[in-house]
Amino acid sequence: MGRFRGSSSTVLKPKTTQQVSQILKWCNDRRIPVVPQGGNTGLVGGSVPVKDELILSLSNMNKVRDFDPVSGILVADAGCILQSLTDYVAPHNHIMPIDLGAKGSCQIGGNVSTNAGGLRLLRYGSLHGTVLGLEVVLPDGTILDQLTTLRKDNTGYDIKQLFIGAEGTLGIITGVSILTPPAPQASNNVILALPSFKNVLPLYQTVKRQLSEILSAFEFIDRTAYDLAVKHGQGRALSDEDIEGAECFVLVETSGGKREHDEEKLSTLLESLLEAETPLINTGVLSQSPAQFSSLWALREGVTEAVSKEGKPYKYDISVPLSSFQDVVDGTREHLRSKGLLHDKAVKHVLGYGHVGDGNLHLNIVADSYLPEIQDALEPYIYEVVSSYRGSISAEHGIGHQKTHALHYSKDHVSINLMKKIKNVLDPNGIMNPGKVLE
Amino acid sequence: MGRFRGSSSTVLKPKTTQQVSQILKWCNDRRIPVVPQGGNTGLVGGSVPVKDELILSLSNMNKVRDFDPVSGILVADAGCILQSLTDYVAPHNHIMPIDLGAKGSCQIGGNVSTNAGGLRLLRYGSLHGTVLGLEVVLPDGTILDQLTTLRKDNTGYDIKQLFIGAEGTLGIITGVSILTPPAPQASNNVILALPSFKNVLPLYQTVKRQLSEILSAFEFIDRTAYDLAVKHGQGRALSDEDIEGAECFVLVETSGGKREHDEEKLSTLLESLLEAETPLINTGVLSQSPAQFSSLWALREGVTEAVSKEGKPYKYDISVPLSSFQDVVDGTREHLRSKGLLHDKAVKHVLGYGHVGDGNLHLNIVADSYLPEIQDALEPYIYEVVSSYRGSISAEHGIGHQKTHALHYSKDHVSINLMKKIKNVLDPNGIMNPGKVLE
Numbered sequence: 057m058g059r060f061r062g063s064s065s066t067v068l069k070p071k072t073t074q075q076v077s078q079i080l081k082w083c084n085d086r087r088i089p090v091v092p093q094g095g096n097t098g099l100v101g102g103s104v105p106v107k108d109e110l111i112l113s114l115s116n117m118n119k120v121r122d123f124d125p126v127s128g129i130l131v132a133d134a135g136c137i138l139q140s141l142t143d144y145v146a147p148h149n150h151i152m153p154i155d156l157g158a159k160g161s162c163q164i165g166g167n168v169s170t171n172a173g174g175l176r177l178l179r180y181g182s183l184h185g186t187v188l189g190l191e192v193v194l195p196d197g198t199i200l201d202q203l204t205t206l207r208k209d210n211t212g213y214d215i216k217q218l219f220i221g222a223e224g225t226l227g228i229i230t231g232v233s234i235l236t237p238p239a240p241q242a243s244n245n246v247i248l249a250l251p252s253f254k255n256v257l258p259l260y261q262t263v264k265r266q267l268s269e270i271l272s273a274f275e276f277i278d279r280t281a282y283d284l285a286v287k288h289g290q291g292r293a294l295s296d297e298d299i300e301g302a303e304c305f306v307l308v309e310t311s312g313g314k315r316e317h318d319e320e321k322l323s324t325l326l327e328s329l330l331e332a333e334t335p336l337i338n339t340g341v342l343s344q345s346p347a348q349f350s351s352l353w354a355l356r357e358g359v360t361e362a363v364s365k366e367g368k369p370y371k372y373d374i375s376v377p378l379s380s381f382q383d384v385v386d387g388t389r390e391h392l393r394s395k396g397l398l399h400d401k402a403v404k405h406v407l408g409y410g411h412v413g414d415g416n417l418h419l420n421i422v423a424d425s426y427l428p429e430i431q432d433a434l435e436p437y438i439y440e441v442v443s444s445y446r447g448s449i450s451a452e453h454g455i456g457h458q459k460t461h462a463l464h465y466s467k468d469h470v471s472i473n474l475m476k477k478i479k480n481v482l483d484p485n486g487i488m489n490p491g492k493v494l495e
Numbered sequence: 496m497g498r499f500r501g502s503s504s505t506v507l508k509p510k511t512t513q514q515v516s517q518i519l520k521w522c523n524d525r526r527i528p529v530v531p532q533g534g535n536t537g538l539v540g541g542s543v544p545v546k547d548e549l550i551l552s553l554s555n556m557n558k559v560r561d562f563d564p565v566s567g568i569l570v571a572d573a574g575c576i577l578q579s580l581t582d583y584v585a586p587h588n589h590i591m592p593i594d595l596g597a598k599g600s601c602q603i604g605g606n607v608s609t610n611a612g613g614l615r616l617l618r619y620g621s622l623h624g625t626v627l628g629l630e631v632v633l634p635d636g637t638i639l640d641q642l643t644t645l646r647k648d649n650t651g652y653d654i655k656q657l658f659i660g661a662e663g664t665l666g667i668i669t670g671v672s673i674l675t676p677p678a679p680q681a682s683n684n685v686i687l688a689l690p691s692f693k694n695v696l697p698l699y700q701t702v703k704r705q706l707s708e709i710l711s712a713f714e715f716i717d718r719t720a721y722d723l724a725v726k727h728g729q730g731r732a733l734s735d736e737d738i739e740g741a742e743c744f745v746l747v748e749t750s751g752g753k754r755e756h757d758e759e760k761l762s763t764l765l766e767s768l769l770e771a772e773t774p775l776i777n778t779g780v781l782s783q784s785p786a787q788f789s790s791l792w793a794l795r796e797g798v799t800e801a802v803s804k805e806g807k808p809y810k811y812d813i814s815v816p817l818s819s820f821q822d823v824v825d826g827t828r829e830h831l832r833s834k835g836l837l838h839d840k841a842v843k844h845v846l847g848y849g850h851v852g853d854g855n856l857h858l859n860i861v862a863d864s865y866l867p868e869i870q871d872a873l874e875p876y877i878y879e880v881v882s883s884y885r886g887s888i889s890a891e892h893g894i895g896h897q898k899t900h901a902l903h904y905s906k907d908h909v910s911i912n913l914m915k916k917i918k919n920v921l922d923p924n925g926i927m928n929p930g931k932v933l934e
Contacts, residue, residue, distance in 0.1 A: 126696050126817060127854065149704060171649050182647070184656060185624020200909050206814040207853045208621070209887035210610050210660050211894055211905040212932055213914045217623060217656035221649055238703050257565050264677050265588060268752025269708045313707025317756040375645040378565060414646045415566065448648035455650055466650040470639050474921075475652045481916045493651055 064091070064105040069116045073191060073199060073230040079112060080228065080487075081197025089490045092224040094166025095137065097158035099371065100456030102170060102223045106491045114165050117230060120144055122205070128236045129188060129205045134165025134229045150236040153180040157357060165229045171221030173452030178413035179272040179311065180237055183220055190216040191231030195483040203231050218478065223454050224489040226482045240311035242318050243272070245352050246326060248340040249294060249302035253278075253382035255336040256306065259329075260378070260412055262336065263308055266325045270318050273309035273413070278385060280407035281359045281420075288365045290358025291351040298339045304382075306412070307356050359409050363420050367404055370421040370430065372438050375448035381408060381417050384441060388419060388434075395433045403430060416451040439465040460495045503530070503544040508555045512630060512638060512669040518551060519667065519926075520636025528929045531663040533605025534576065536597035538810065539895030541609060541662045545930045553604050556669060559583055561644070567675045568627060568644045573604025573668045589675040592619040596796060604668045610660030612891030617852035618711040618750065619676055622659055629655040630670030634922040642670050657917065662893050663928040665921045679750035681757050682711070684791050685765060687779040688733060688741035692717075692821035694775040695745065698768075699817070699851055701775065702747055705764045709757050712748035712852070717824060719846035720798045720859075727804045729797020730790040737778045743821075745851070746795050798848050802859050806843050809860040809869065811877050814887035820847060820856050823880060827858060827873075834872045842869060855890040878904040899934045 070076045083090050089109040096103050105111055114135035122131040125148040132141060138159040142152045154167060156174035166172075168190065171183050180186060189204035202216045219226055250256060260274055277285070282305050285291070312318040326340050343349040363369045376384055385408035392398045392406065405422040419438070423430050442449050443465040455463055463472060472494070479486075479494060509515045522529050528548040535542050544550055553574035561570040564587040571580060577598040581591045593606060595613035605611075607629065610622050619625060628643035641655045658665055689695060699713055716724070721744050724730070751757040765779050782788040802808045815823055824847035831837045831845065844861040858877070862869050881888050882904040894902055902911060911933070918925075918933060 126700055171653070173647050173649075177647070181620050181624040184653060185620040194909075198909055200913065201907060202910060204885065204887075205816075206887050206890070208612050208616070208814050208850075208855045208890040209905065210612075210889050210891055211887055211898075211902055212910070213657055213661055213665070213917060214610070214623060214659065215910060215913050215917070217659075218652055220653065220656075222652055226652070238707055240707065261565055266752070268677055268679065269750075270752070311708075313705070313709070314756070314760060317753070317760075320756075321753060375647050377644075411647075416647045446643065448643075448645050448650055450649050451645070451647040452649055459650075463650055466648065468640060470633075470637055471641060471651070471654060474639065474654050477920045478652060478654070478917070481920055482913075 064108055064111045067111040067113055069113045071116045073193060076112065076193045076228055076230050077197045077199050080193050080195055083110060084196045084485055084487055087485055087487060089487045091489050092169070092228045094135065094163035094169070095158065095161040097162045098166070098170060098456060099453045100450070100458040102454055102456035102492055103166070104457060106457060109490065112228065114163060114230070121231065123148065124205070127205070128238065129233060130236050131203060131205060131231065131233045132164055133231060134163060136164050138162050138164060138167060145236050146239070149239045151239045152236055153186040153234065154183065157360065164232050164234070168220055168232055169222065169224050169229055170454045173414065173416065175273060178274065178411065184217060186235045187216070187220060187232060188235055189233035190219055190229055192216070192219050192227040192229050194227045195485065195488050200227070203233050205233050207235065221454065223456060223493050225479060225493045226488060241313050242315035243309065243311045243349065244318055244322050244343065245307060245309040245349055246322060246340050246342045247294065247352050247355065248306045248308065248329070249299055249338045250304050250306060250336065251301055251338050252303050256304065256381070256412060257378055259306060259336045262329070263325065267310055267321055270310040270312035270321060271308070272311040273307065275307040275356050275410070276381065276412045277305045277307065277356055277359065277409045278382070278407055279303055280405050281409040282355065284362040284366055284405065284407065285355050285358045288358070288362035290362050291354035294339070294341055298341065302338055307352060356409065363422055367422040367424055368426050370423065370434055372419040373451050373453040374417050374419060374442050375415045375451040376417055376442060376445045378412055378415055380445055384408070384417060385419060387441065388421065388438065391437055392421070392433055397430055397433055400424065402427065414451070436462070436465070442466070455493045457492055460491070460493065503547055503550045506550040506552055508552045510555045512632060515551065515632045515667055515669050516636045516638050519632050519634055522549060523635045523924055523926055526924055526926060528926045530928050531608070531667045533574065533602035533608070534597065534600040536601045537605070537609060537895060538892045539889070539897040541893055541895035541931055542605070543896060545896060548929065551667060553602060553669070560670065562587065563644070566644070567677065568672060569675050570642060570644060570670065570672045571603055572670055573602060575603050577601050577603060577606060584675050585678070588678045590678045591675055592625040592673065593622065596799065603671050603673070607659055607671055608661065608663050608668055609893045612853065612855065614712060617713065617850065623656060625674045626655070626659060626671060627674055628672035629658055629668055631655070631658050631666040631668050633666045634924065634927050639666070642672050644672050646674065660893065662895060662932050664918060664932045665927060680752050681754035682748060682750045682788065683757055683761050683782065684746060684748040684788055685761060685779050685781045686733065686791050686794065687745045687747065687768070688738055688777045689743050689745060689775065690740055690777050691742050695743065695820070695851060696817055698745060698775045701768070702764065705767070706749055706760055709749040709751035709760060710747070711750040712746065714746040714795050714849070715820065715851045716744045716746065716795055716798065716848045717821070717846055718742055719844050720848040721794065723801040723805055723844065723846065724794050724797045727797070727801035729801050730793035733778070733780055737780065741777055746791060795848065802861055806861040806863055807865050809862065809873055811858040812890050812892040813856050813858060813881050814854050814890040815856055815881060815884045817851055817854055819884055823847070823856060824858060826880065827860065827877065830876055831860070831872055836869055836872055839863065841866065853890070875901070875904070881905070894932045896931055899930065899932065
């Protein structure tokens with residue numbers, strides 16, 4: 057997005073955990089602040105130096121340490137790129153439990169530090185469940201070795217959980233032990249056009265019941281997002297006739313162990329949806345080939361790129377109750393209209409898409425250019441809306457540098473006080489990634 | 496097991512979170528220690544008062560607060576009994592993500608406080624992943640409200656994780672928000688007799704690949720455990736001919752969305768196993784009715800009861816690498832033999848069973864009576880063996896009062912020091928469940 061510019065005069069690229077330990081000890085003794093950096097693909101400025109901190113890059117720690125094909129447990133250096141780990145486990149018929157757009161550059165240590173969500177969360181759960189162990193260098197250089205490969209270990213407090221999502225403010229993750237699921241033998245998808253957003257929830261219930269354990273994605277795209285994706289060449293799945301009168305779209309993906317069984321379940325679902333007395337959908341298109349499968353996904357995944365091509369995006373990654381998705385998008389549009397900001401020279405589009413199964417809405421506001429009055433109209437407005445639903449102001453992107461001032465919309469003062477106490481216990485000199493997460 | 500006897504003169508049964516808060520504030524001001532108690536079904540004395548502490552029972556906090564049938568998210572008081580929650584969500588076609596033998600008495604707050612594992616962990620993962628939010632009363636009476644119903648929320652440190660598995664030493668959980676999965680439409684199982692333990696691992700790989708997402712349990716029972724279960728009337732699944740030459744048994748369960756598909760997958764698996772050139776199994780019996788399904792499970796679940804009927808059990812709940820299960824059991828038996836303790840008046844049986852999929856071995860030593868020399872022969876011997884494998888001395892039962900002295904076999908001093916610092920931040924006066932987890 058190009059919204060963050062950092063500057064730092066020093067970048068260190070240690071090759072071993074021992075070196076990370078020596079660097080942190082040295083820095084801690086001298087009160088020199090450190091910003092850990094992985095693939096630098098975050099969206100909230102979590103890995104950007106704000107005051108000439110030393111940058112510690114994990115890029116040179118990029119070896120797989122161990123993989124057990126029976127249990128599927130992988131132990132890797134923090135600097136391993138997600139895609140390379142995916143490639144590593146593939147010949148053993150396993151997949152990584154996370155997948156996200158930035159997989160070609162993001163690193164597993166950064167994924168864990170930011171508690172990355174992504175496209176597989178619905179199926180495989182969050183990293184709090186799939187990460188089995190961590191090796192972390194604490195700010196004073198002490199190495200915390202909890203790099204266990206055990207699925208079950210109830211021996212005291214699960215300290216490693218604190219580092220999952222701490223965005224590098226409590227220590228530097230140097231090694232990750234993670235459970236990789238068996239690779240599905242078949243994947244299918246279908247795109248459904250819905251006459252009204254009101255149908256999304258009953259549709260989700262029906263799909264969950266019928267597809268059960270093979271459901272691997274249930275993604276929502278509103279009409280504006282769809283039109284922009286198509287406009288900017290991100291796949292064209294449906295005919296003009298198909299999309300007539302569609303208020304939004306849902307992409308359903310299945311992943312399972314036997315293609316024929318999965319296809320039968322998906323066809324039965326589509327038939328029952330189309331033949332219902334009061335159909336929840338206008339139409340649905342099943343992918344018939346790997347190319348079509350990818351092209352349906354391109355529609356959903358391409359929204360990000362389409363939005364960037366269309367203008368300057370303001371991006372909000374929020375969790376709100378499923379039933380309020382459309383109200384939040386429409387409400388934001390009306391709010392901007394009421395401020396006189398909804399026109400060609402200010403905000404061009406307000407759109408929503410995201411992971412229905414996770415309650416995660418990506419709310420995008422596409423402007424002609426970044427303007428202070430737009431920013432002022434959006435914040436704290438959106439945060440207040442989220443707070444009124446007891447939602448999350450950052451479902452998966454984190455707090456970073458960008459949202460520290462807004463943390464209180466999702467966490468009350470008791471929680472924030474506890475976070476500060478924990479920060480103080482682990483990093484009393486405040487050298488770890490200052491200005492991130494907590495103000 | 497009747498191995499723990501506690502005494503306390505006061506039991507309080509608050510009905511609201513506010514009352515829990517008032518009690519803890521009062522106790523904290525006066526430095527009065529408090530033991531939280533749920534269903535009191537733990538196996539390591541975690542809820543037993545050791546020095547006349549005040550007992551705070553959650554039994555009167557037993558209301559479901561909210562359930563959303565679309566997302567499957569349940570919010571309940573900590574004192575709700577697991578079985579009653581299972582019954583509550585059943586009409587909505589959902590199940591609880593955990594299931595364990597004590598479900599008729601254990602409470603959800605206790606399940607979370609002890610990070611209970613149980614029979615569904617292989618399929619649905621640990622509570623660190625399925626618990627979405629907690630309401631906790633801190634030792635000074637402050638209410639930490641993180642009772643969110645969001646699947647994704649990356650706003651700062653995930654503090655609630657600290658209370659999952661803290662066994663009531665950091666605060667009292669009063670409310671739980673948990674993700675309940677859709678109920679499977681069909682469940683099937685099969686018991687397999689194996690000529691050698693060496694076949695368990697390749698069998699696990701084959702079964703995982705063929706059953707993929709419908710595999711919901713892969714349980715191991717060694718021959719001694721099987722024979723004891725049968726002897727004490729815990730179901731009789733196989734004929735004498737079937738079990739001839741079997742060194743161990745595996746129970747495989749599937750849960751899926753469509754009975755015919757699941758049955759086809761299971762039959763195909765069984766056929767391919769039996770027809771292999773070098774079969775991994777001697778024989779296998781597929782359950783053909785709900786009664787048979789239960790009877791196969793009774794064999795596995797009945798081992799606990801059989802062991803209690805047979806004598807006085809010493810129970811170890813450990814995590815070690817799958818490949819070492821049999822070595823650990825055999826090694827322990829030989830160790831006891833070498834000490835002259837393997838005979839009718841001392842140790843009668845050494846047996847192993849457990850969750851292969853989770854790397855969790857239940858190692859049981861059945862004695863004629865509890866004797867100090869047996870205890871001395873078992874500890875620290877078993878802990879040292881576990882430690883040599885970098886295993887867990889308590890996979891799912893926790894540390895409680897019983898195992899505080901052994902914590903260091905699974906956690907190094909860096910980890911234990913951090914635990915102590917965290918305990919000190921949250922409970923500086925040490926009133927919460929003293930003598931548990933940390934010495």
